[in-house]
Amino acid sequence: MKAKPRKTRDRRFVDESVYDAALERMRHLYARFDRVVVSFSGGKDSTVVLQLALDVARELGRLPLEAHFYDEECISPDTEAYAERVCAWPDIALTWWCVPIKHRNACSRQQPYWYCWNPDEREMWVRPLPAAGVVSMPGFVKGMMIPDCSQLPFLGSAQTVAMLRGIRTQESLRRLRMTTMTQVDNYIHQSPNSRNLWLCDPIYDWTFEDVWVAPSRFGWDYNRQYDRFEAMGLNHMQQRVCPPFGEEPLGLLHTWAICYPELWHRMIARVPGAATAARYALTDLYGHHLKAPPDGLTWRAWTWRVLDLYGEPWRSRVALSLRTAIGEHQRKTMRPISESEPDPLSGVCWRVLAQMALKGDFKNRKIGSLVQQAHKTQDRLGLTLDEVIALEQDNDGTRY
Incomplete structure (x- = not known):
């Protein structure tokens, strides 16, 4: 190639x-x-x-x-x-x-x-x-x-x-x-x-x-929610004022119960699943740092089992994200999709796809991070992007 x-x-x-x-x-x-x-x-x-x-x-x-x-x-x-x-x-x-x-x-x-x-x-x-x-x-x-x-x-x-x-x-x-x-x-x-x-x-x-220095240096007013984040010991990258129920901020949903307990009681009655997510968002149940698929399944089998947990039309929406990621892999390389090691060119593997299925990825954020996954694999293998591309020339043409 x-x-x-x-x-x-x-x-x-x-x-x-x-x-x-x-x-x-x-x-x-x-x-x-x-x-x-x-x-x-x-x-x-x-x-x-x-x-x-x-x-x-x-x-x-x-x-x-x-x-x-x-x-x-x-x-x-x-x-x-x-x-x-x-x-x-x-x-x-x-x-x-x-x-x-x-x-x-x-x-x-x-x-x-x-x-x-x-x-x-x-x-x-x-x-x-x-x-x-x-x-x-x-x-x-x-x-x-x-x-x-x-x-x-x-x-x-x-x-x-x-x-x-x-x-x-x-x-x-x-x-x-x-x-x-x-x-x-x-x-x-x-x-x-x-x-x-x-x-x-x-x-x-x-x-x-x-961004953090400017309000202090110029005496600007600011949102006092950041003072509460600071008191909790959250690092600055974690301190975000945004809708609390999205895929990215879900890991910090529990902080609302600590900072605003009266509001939190109304929030869990307002949004389905909020109380469960606050308790388990940082566990395997929500795909957080998932190390192995359950029940002795492969990552590939677990990906499709998670997909079946969604009802329509959401199942089709998540399936579209998975197909898009797989299509990107097939467009970039002839290598089969690995179980757990992100491909050095596409960033795709079945472990990453399983995490996409668990989180839903309705906004295609995980697909956008596949490039970063590929770079991490390149670093682990000690290869440059040009060297990874050169490996494609020796591929035997077998996709799966």
Whole structure:
């Protein structure tokens, strides 16, 4: 097999702080777009974006700064209090959306989604509707997720809109690849759902340390939920303000019972499987650091048995993720899929596929991490990527 030429773009280091670079990007966005809107979550990254955008808006006379906050109902009292403080700032025009967004529920295979602020389940809401909450959005249809409806507030307008996000490339290889696809304005991406909306990541090159230092250095307000995380001894990579029931944050679901016991009692009544997940998310039951399949099964047999635990239409959705991963393997190599060692070129093995089945991987996050699995195997074997590609030339052509 002839090795294909690879397109690489190495990082370029410049003699400029990330703070100054982010301010320059903000000024560029204000010059290029008619409207600049901050997507505010209450987390540390969106806090940095909000404050930087506010500084530039003041500098350019573009106040008030627009911000959109999607209230996901199961948020902490600290996050709600922080959003209320931001909403009260005279230089910020915050729209507080409380619409029935569809959210992932990795706690349950039978009900893998739940809907915040569902009007049909009003008696089960974990919090009263906020005073500033907006409950209707033109064009919104129940079942939409945030990426599906984020462009709706701007429909019918001829203005170009820059939606500012707190996306950083340090957090995932997928985000790094997205940023390196272009060399000019690599932090600006046109929304796939709208012709006049651009998704902009002005702090893409900030590190965890940068984000944590900035509020202290500049005296910014922040979400006090992080103080609780710090008191619990969580490391900074674990301290995330996000929907608690998704596949990635599931391992820290138990912290809600410790930090917010009164809210937690309402949360476990609100979302199916939450109490079970809080207790067992870090065990084999949810695929956490699974070392061996049960009952003497092979990883391959266990993968298909787990798939059968899902009801339709979810079984078909998980099966699609598995087929996509297997297809990627077949596209890259002629080697059969190993039981437990990720392939050095595709990153696929039946152990990884079993973990995908256990977690559901409805957002295809695990598929995006297969490249990292491949790199780990290359490191263990002491091979470079070019050497792994060269091995394909000696393959006998047998797939399975």
